[in-house]
Amino acid sequence: MAVLTENTYKPLTVESAINLAINLQLFTNKENLVCKEIGDGNLNLVFHIVDNEKQKGIIIKQALPYAKVVGESWPLTIHRSEIEANALKTHGEFVSHLVPKVYHTDKTLAITVMEDLSHLTIARTGLIDGQNYPLLSSHVGEYLAKTLFYTSDYALHPFKKKDLVKQFSNPELCKITEDLVFTDPFFDVDTNDFEEELKDTVREIWKDASLKFEVAKLKKQFLTETEALLHGDLHTGSIFASITETKVIDPEFAFYGPFGFDVGQFFANLIFQVIVRTGEQRQVILNHLEKTWDIFQTIFTDSWQKDCLEPFAEIESYLPYILGKIFTDSIGFAGCELIRRTIGLSHVKDLDGITDIKVRIAAKKTALKLGRACILYRHKINGMEDYISFIKQNINE
């Protein structure tokens, strides 16, 4: 679909973004359009175009051919834009109400034109501001159960599944995770970033052979287990929310990986809020954690019972085994996320935003301690109730 005359990649401007929207007939009258670039400029350009008269908007997201994190910049395939659009569409088949609608894609320009979600707030920002989003966990639980089950071998013909594995091969973005989540934080390398006050704790991690052994196993799972089409970066910054709505965005890290990775990343990003909140407000988040797993299990089980193609599904112990594996893996992956967001290259505002240095360092030490415990003891945690006690224990001690 040649809506622009260019046949080669070129970053959009506010001007050309508006022209594109008009050419796509998403708007009729150029006069009423206001366009702003609202991306952070590190990975993507994000144009928000609004028709002021009709109160209707769209988002045009364009991948940049590089990534910038904390000053560093390295080349990065714009193919991730196609991966992201395809993941939104594939996941959208199962949870259309939980992902943005895709109106148009262009491989050459590396753009995705999609639903304007500006009436919602990024969940991380909202949670830090004390919002509680009562439906967040049921929605994410449903998102996880349906996207993971329906893209797995349990629901797809093996030809279709293997075709998707190929289509979502995503080496460059996976490598970022392989390095920044599963490797660098556990070794003394330059990409790490942490306060002087954490140095001793971090050194303990680098010397902890039993911890590193368990991380090696989790990394191996990430590298080799093609269980389902993952979002690949499901932290609370990839979720738009309000009191009534939830939309999961930005699946540019999508690839076939272990079920538990998405679940675990979401767990960990809730846990940051558990760490920084207290009293009843902390309990709200613990309830979210419980609800996420509860809804996940319920919907995964329903889907299995209705749509599982695997003849061995008749074996009663098989589904509990799969759910058990997902749970255990999730706790391990959550542990890695807790550690890497505290001492690795890419941090979270939940912790970094704490201005009081003493409080911040204490919170970070708790994140590291809990992360380590999740990785080491994941096989010993029996169910969500047990996990909640485990978290409380590791936070309060």
Next chain:
Amino acid sequence: MAVLTENTYKPLTVESAINLAINLQLFTNKENLVCKEIGDGNLNLVFHIVDNEKQKGIIIKQALPYAKVVGESWPLTIHRSEIEANALKTHGEFVSHLVPKVYHTDKTLAITVMEDLSHLTIARTGLIDGQNYPLLSSHVGEYLAKTLFYTSDYALHPFKKKDLVKQFSNPELCKITEDLVFTDPFFDVDTNDFEEELKDTVREIWKDASLKFEVAKLKKQFLTETEALLHGDLHTGSIFASITETKVIDPEFAFYGPFGFDVGQFFANLIFQVIVRTGEQRQVILNHLEKTWDIFQTIFTDSWQKDCLEPFAEIESYLPYILGKIFTDSIGFAGCELIRRTIGLSHVKDLDGITDIKVRIAAKKTALKLGRACILYRHKINGMEDYISFIKQNINE
């Protein structure tokens, strides 16, 4: 390389095979060439062309667009020819002395022109005839260690590995294994094939929920674990041997799967000989089993120590963990192979060739019993010595 004028697939004849060989300049003088089609006609045409004067030969293998097994016929991608040639080349980078040389390939015609190995015997045939091939296990142990290690995440850059995973996506051939090895033998379906005398034993298998649960786990590993580029069908019928040489052929089932699958299939096909032999001749095969694992471990360990790219390899417990996992998985996969070759669609001559019905049924019952035990108790077997005792126990009881 347009050596033939055809742009479309067409089965070769003795005539056109000779013309192809001449066009490829593999021979100069057409007069001295003798060509015979020596394939079994079920999956491939195999032309053996010999220059009688120069005593030099080649093999031209051409994939047929269908598969025939026991009278049944179904369409099958000729793309497998490309997979096979690429697997021979990829594995050949690491064990050039253990695979046939590839002289030429043609995607359209689905042919591989390769080294003539007619001075060797198919290992299964030789073993059934009482040959012992003293180097078989060291060669196969080396083949397994090098092909598996050097195509894994431990030896390849992640981009290269993920590229190979895509290149060796092999849905149709994998489905044959998924069905015939991991599913059908455990359910009452038409593809199964066994003597009336085995009916009760087979019904026990179909009703055995704990066995089927373990098979479900092994099947899941086959479907989701992209550990290494496997041969995919490493039975003794895929191995040419003599007293001094071993060549592994026919990797058309190649794909990225669990390390243990190739190892386990080879184990199982040795075990059929353990079952049918007695006394010292049985011991020879048990020694092969031991040697295969011994050499595998030694070379895998050497390769790991020399060439492992994984930073976590520094953790002392990591390599033993990986070797332990490979061993356990291998025993499980061996168990599946023992069962499916006894009651599934595709049998082995080691058992079917036994003319005395009582002896044959006894051997098959032993294969089923041992297969079941391997699957159920694989996690409890500690090392090869233990496995050998375990096999002996299950055979003699």
